[in-house]
Amino acid sequence: MSRRDRADVAVVGAGVIGLGAAWRAARRGLEVIVLDPAPGMGASWAAAGMLAPLSEATPREAALFPLASDSLDRWPAFAADLEADAGAEVGLRHEGTLAIALDDDDRRHLADVLDRSRNFGLSSEWLAGRACRRLEPALHPSVRGGFEIPTDLQVDNRAVVAALVGVVEARASLRRETVVEFRPGGNGRAHRLLTASGEVVEADQVVLATGAAASPIAGAPDACRPPVRPVRGDIARLKGDPDEPVLSRVVRAYVEGRFVYLVPRRNGEVVVGATSEEGGWRTASRAGAVHDLLHDAIAIVPALSELELVEVIGRLRPATPDNAPVIGQTALEGVLLATGHYRHGFLLCPVTADAVVAALLGEPGPSSVTPFTPARFS
Amino acid sequence: MSRRDRADVAVVGAGVIGLGAAWRAARRGLEVIVLDPAPGMGASWAAAGMLAPLSEATPREAALFPLASDSLDRWPAFAADLEADAGAEVGLRHEGTLAIALDDDDRRHLADVLDRSRNFGLSSEWLAGRACRRLEPALHPSVRGGFEIPTDLQVDNRAVVAALVGVVEARASLRRETVVEFRPGGNGRAHRLLTASGEVVEADQVVLATGAAASPIAGAPDACRPPVRPVRGDIARLKGDPDEPVLSRVVRAYVEGRFVYLVPRRNGEVVVGATSEEGGWRTASRAGAVHDLLHDAIAIVPALSELELVEVIGRLRPATPDNAPVIGQTALEGVLLATGHYRHGFLLCPVTADAVVAALLGEPGPSSVTPFTPARFS
Secondary structure, eight states, rough: OOEEEEEEEEEEEOOOHHHHHHHHHHHHHEEEEEEEEEESSSHHHHHOOOOOTTTTGGGGGGGGHHHHHHHHHHHHHHHHHHHHHHHOOOOOOOOOOOESSSSSSHHHHHHHHHHHHHHHOOOOEEEEEHHHHHHHHSSOOOOEEEEETOOOEEEOHHHHHHHHHHHHHHHHHEEOOOEEEEEBTTBBOOEEEEESSSEEEEEEEEEETTOOOOOBBTOOOOOGGOEEEEEEEEEEEOOOOOOOOOOSSSEEEEEETTEEEEOOOTOEEEEOOOOOOOOOOOOOOOOHHHHHHHHHHHHHHHGGGGGGEEEEEEEEEEEETTTEEEEOOSSSSSSSEOOOOOOGGGTTTTHHHHHHHHHHTOOOOOOOGGGOOOGGOO | OOOOOEEEEEEESSHHHHHHHHHHHHTOOOOEEEOOOSSSSSSHHHHOOOOTTTTTTGGGGGHHHHHHHHHHHHHHHHHHHHHHHHHHHOBBBBBOOOESSSSSHHHHHHHHHHHHHHTTOOOOEEEEEEHHHHHHHHSSOOOOOEETTOOOOOOOOOHHHHHHHHHHHSSSSEOOEEEEEEOBBBBTOOOOEEEEOOOOEEEEEEOOTTTSSSSBBBBGGGOOOOEEEEEEEEEEEEOOOOOOOSSSSSSEEEEHHHHHEEEEETTSOOOEEEOOOEEOSSSOBHHHHHHHHHHHHHHHGGGGGSSEEEEEEEEEEEEEETSEEEEEEESTTTTTEEEOOOTTTTTTTHHHHHHHHHHHOOOOOOGGGGGGGGGGOO
């Protein structure tokens, strides 16, 4: 016999985006059911948790900067609120980022990045190699220079996910179920979601926060299919000594034309990321991808070679045709999208959650989200 | 209440050496109890399974060659017998080894190895790079040359371990228990082994096949303490397509002064090994060790970068002061050692098992084992 449930809102997908939106919606008094067979175990589980609008502001993605910057501003309150509600810390850190160049080619490239970043309000000066090593003594002696981005933040991605799972379970309903079919309602009828175990969830509004999920939900009309493609990212986690941290802040670098970051956690761990690979439908990481991550990390900070490699993990990130997210009401009444966050899921979580809740309640949302509605792809 | 058991022989340690000896002893009619909290999960689980006396004949270890060669000769019958008794295959392969050099330094080094190997009866000719690539088309175009060792064999280490566990469970008794104390007998009294769960095993003879176990057994007299030190080895396992194998034989190479081997399995997997690190008491592998393995493997066979990295695993190998095993009767009556096999556990399993069984029964054993008695260290 099938079980039947009803809620104001059904959220499909319990990554950082779906969980964040569900939590905020529940806090505003909406009845919310979240559906995901493995909450938090998708791309959110492999993220580095950098909150770095400037570091990520590539020329092609410059349009994203106001949205990213708005969301960064929302993070301290979002984190404080989440920590209070969950009774657990999420590892928000304020040490900022040090961007560095390893050789002369990298230096030219990074100097261009600094120039561009000034347009976004960065006032940092170029630092010589010695000044970089004064900030981070573990850097390789051949580091040519770099600059600080003091406004960048970071969170511990897995701590955020765990906290969000906790508050969603407390304030809403989190079902570890796979949605296999979507029967759209509209005209006064509720939308219906069928799960693999035979459960039926009826909801007035549905938020599709399905990330880079391999297959769209059967029955979902084209009007609400997210225009996403999967871009694989792999990271490595190294175990260090919390009492003698190798790094005190996030370090980003260009090495042989590749982009690498090192994110130190309070527990001594260093997250090394990330590869970027279109498609990449495989379970384990490519040997070459892991090689490149370790090579680049050790090239920047030789002492990392002595740390234990405790995990290599890869996940699919959802990217749209313009690499910016799709957030808001689709052409189908009561069906919202919140996906396509690509490399920026954690950074964009607070502003996305606020935008989704505003849309669900029919209130005006953050203006920074306006350019990123699903309508731009139709 | 403690359980009490009696047997002719107790074997402490269920790696390939302990299991092999226990199986052969049980086949000769001895009652055998084997004790190990995690049978087969030590160094044997991380081995590559190469049976390669010549490839491994470094100048320092030349004394080992007659023993290794004798054991290699015993492998085909040992494998056939084990497969028949276990009803399972162990992946014995006869394609031999191709030893290659990547650059000119490596070429000089490898040419010396070929010269030395002629003293051990190898009649192979030096092959130019093109001839090497004709044998293994996936080799990097810059491979400078090498030579074949057609007599090398390989087995699938995990298949051998699984088969040995099966036959030992069928013909003897395998207890998943940790031995915490050894109370030597002698003068007509049985030796007694106490386990962590309170079991007491009495046996007329005891075989210590304890590998590189971190702590000696409490109560064991100095006369039977194996003179071993731990040498860590890490390997990586890459998942390939069994229908389109990247390699058809074992490839060994020197890369930037490091030694690396690539062992293709019938299931498409390629085992990449191995690091060598004195001590190395850690759970996970060093990031630098994994980097070197992947770097060297991809340098030799670029296509390996596209395979999935499915496992990185490191274990401690037991090495003695002269890097050769200790096999046979100790100064303590009825207590035998079978350990110190270092990088050669699988290769030396058949001859070690035959030597142990002969010693247990008071028969003459293989003469190749004579130089490797425990007495040489006292």
